Amino acid sequence: MQELEQRPGGVTGPAPAVLAQGVTKRFGGVVALDNVTFSARAGEVTALVGDNGAGKSTLIRCLSGVHSPDEGGLFMNGAPVTFSGPNDARLAGIETVHQNLALADNLDVAANLFLGRELSGGPRSLFRLRKKPMEAKAAELIDEYGIRMPNIKAKVGAMSGGQRQGIAIARAVGWGSEVVLMDEPTAALGVKETGRVLEVVRSLADRGLAVVLISHNIEQVMQVSDFVWVLRGGHMIADLRAENTNTQEVVHYITTGVGLGA
Template sequence: MTSELVTVRGLNLSFGNVRALRDVDMSLAEGEITAIVGDNGAGKSTLVRCLCGVHRADSGEIVFDGRTVSFSSPEEARHAGIETVHQNLALVEDLTVWQNLFLNRELTKGFGPLQVLDRKGMRRQAEEMVSALAVNVPAVGARVRRLSGGQRQAVAICRAAGFSSRLVIMDEPTAALGVQETERVETLIRSLREDGHAVLLISHNFDQVMRLADQVWVMRSGRCVAGRRTAETSAAEIVSLITGALAA
């Protein structure tokens, strides 16, 4: 078994009377694609938001890369090496691809307070970043407004994969895409794994989970009810775990 990058133990989180997470235990391994599946409202997104610093758990422990962490902001999580591709992608449509790739991580040149943007350097690096992905490459000087859904997804993933992140979290990365674009994005996700990133995937598409993931966790009404290696399970078993037809 490969080494664990993230271990979650006994995580609890309530919003008022709603217990969104109840004693969640799960883990994900370095260099693997891990999927979280479950019905709407099962707590998948809440769990992920705890990992990427949006929410803070009421109790429980998150161990990342051997250290117990408690992120108070997405910024902190990012510094630790956890990048998130949000469902709405968090791209600014009126900015160009390279500006989005470097948003809030702009390269500058100059001395002391007189820092100006290194526009050329960022464009060049952006070219390298998107060409390394070799999938569906949009021109880095184009505004995001002009890109297709798949191209936007590629840019968002590219941004998350850059900057030496250890874990890339993706919330429904292909929900809004057509068949061909879904296939390209899946290739992209696999290439992240090959590059040594761990990937945490939320998906409603069981076929996709079976195709991509190494490990899958099933959530039901705030609990993490089961974990399976995808090689040793079937889509049918996963579905019955989600609905509760099969006890874990």
């Protein structure tokens, strides 16, 4: 694997926020991931790229607790972790923004942000939601992360793709998460909305989160990423510092498995 900085064995400084080390995952006779190592650090956007079938989704599902590795292990801040499901990963500080966003179109912004975490009024009013505190917290999150939202009381189903993506991002980062996995966050968005979402992605890392960006749009990846990891055929073939590479080289790795100078 092409490595432009020392990972993770002889690394100096803080341990990665999340590390998959020597991970292998099989589905019957198919080896989806073969001895894959991948890491993401706090304060950085780490892109994971590769063609369809490269193993990106499988790796993300291992990191988010959907799948358990058959071999290898996961670590957070240097400590080994095991997840029996997605809720374990969330409790450990890993949140995922799925491509389908998993929003409830018939609910407003606050209700979506608190979905599954609703505030209630106490023992005597167990099923009475505390809507005002939820709305206040929702407005605070939307403002904090620079997400443009005209009305937090509006139904999510009536909002634009960029606004919906912003809600999903705010929900992921609003609960003390350390790592945010983002699956194709700009898919199907227009140019202006794409720019706004990329600004939010970069701002999350600037606030100290470890952001893992999965995308087929290499130009967008190069705009916001600090590191680019390339998967091909279930193997991690390159770990590139973004400032030392370019779109053409990354595409060359994806399509041929080697760099431009090889």
